[in-house]
Amino acid sequence: MKCCYECGTPLVEKYLEKEGMVPYCPKCQQFRFPIFNTAVSMEVLSPDKTRILLIQQYGKKRNILVAGYVNRGESAEQAVAREVKEEIGLTVHDITFNESQFFEPSNTLMLNFSCVADSEDLSGVTDEVDHAEWYERSETPQAIAQNSLAQQFLLAFLNRKA
Ligand SMILES: [Zn+2]
Secondary structure, eight states: OOBOTTTOOBOEEEEETTTEEEEEETTTTEEOOOOOEEEEEEEEEOTTSSEEEEEEOTTOOOBBOEEEEOOTTSOHHHHHHHHHHHHHOOOEEEEEEEEEEEEGGGTEEEEEEEEEESOOOOTTOOTTOSEEEEEEGGGHHHHBOTTSHHHHHHHHHHHHHO
């Protein structure tokens, strides 16, 4: 962010107590912290935790994790539960944070969680999702889109729980 998002004035660096140097708009006289999106992605586990849900979306024949953007005003955990409910029609519990990575192409901080579904019933999957399928844990590293951020999150999750 090189210019103020309110007035367009070039930003300068200014010292802020406990923060260090922070971009500052001399015209607005406001600190301008970087703006980016926040999203969640989830390993949705079957009730017995032996399977993981992978989905296909946006007309692409590649498996990814259920994911979505965090709304202003909600917690990341609420976003996890809401997205799984909206997209898959399932209620989840045991929502656990795993790790985060910044995804430059969409200016998004991705927060990866795991959660456990109340059921394996996929009859409530919405139109937003082209295909949803449960995979055995051991199948998922090959089944998920290769060299994707989703795969990185999945492998880290599997290694953690192994
Ligand atoms: Zn300004």
